[in-house]
Amino acid sequence: MEMKPTQETAHLLPCGRSVEDVWDDLEAGRVTDHALRCPHCTTARAGLDELTEATRLLIDDPIEPPVGFLDKIMTAVRADLSLGRSIPLTSQVDVSTYALAAVLRYAVDGVDGVRAHECRIEVAPDNPGAVRVWMSVALRFGSGQVTALDQARHRVAAALPERIGLELETLDFEVVDVWMEPGEQR
């Protein structure tokens, strides 16, 4: 069970104040007559100042992860991806839906004001050469979103046959987020 700070656990100084009281004064920039005269509070304040300085050094300490840290993670991640679902392009060639989603997201990213999030792709039931796509997107706050989505739709429709050799049967956009450029006020 968690204890609340008590007189005992809050490190009481001989003058009756606690280290935490001194910390509170430091944080609030308060200087009391007692603190100016009291040697115990002065010692505690010096200790807290040193702790603050050492903490700053700890925050700035340029520790980096060991060499190869990121590579090991990404190797495992890519191995995991190879187990994913795929869509047949021809009788001999399949394309991974993850790779296909990446191409479609990239097409959407080319439109200013739209960011692709998630993407679901399935083969059209009556046309094996076409796909149905659902994509969640974020839009930049302001005017022009409808035009931007239309542009994104055209780019997806163009990217599929040009880059993959599939047609687009349907494309549903779902707007799930809105963002503002830094410094822009609503």
Add this chain to the structure above:
Amino acid sequence: MTTADAAGSGASVAPAPGGLAELDEATLVARARDRDPASFELLVRRYQRRIYSLCLRMLNGASGEAEDVAQEVFLTAWRRLPEIEYDGAFGSWLYRTATNKCLTILQRRKPVDEIDEHNTPIETGVDGDPARAVHNSEAMRALTLALAQLPPPQRACWLLREVHGRSYQEIADLVETTPTAVRGRIARARAELVEVMKPWR
């Protein structure tokens, strides 16, 4: 801020203005959940230093163990991304998982292993400035050794708040207590650290 390189999907269509590296975290998390490795890699780049250094300090400088835990945190994140419903909660999730994994390891350690004075990570001027290294190393060494003497849950609260800037509420959720109790724990940790660092002054 990230220092990541822009990692494209390999397609030759026009990229987003600013590239992937400029994307907000919610977008990267949504894409990573959708099994986009390029987005996940950027998330790892953004957080790897913070999570690794938290593990290193929680585990008192045991670098091999810290590396293993930190890698496991990111791989678990990749596998469990579909369960993280709120895209903005990704960072909290990483901190929570890393802290809990470290606390579990420390519970299993023998008490005698807990303070390892020969294994403090912060003594060599990593930035290559010997003068700064000497000046800094004394204060850092004092603090590192003092930290190692705190009970692990207290050390976790102090590190998460004072070094990693996490909120009281977030830490309270992580250690399953109230923000008031977390404040109390950090206050005790702070007073202990000042006490233990006294001989170095």
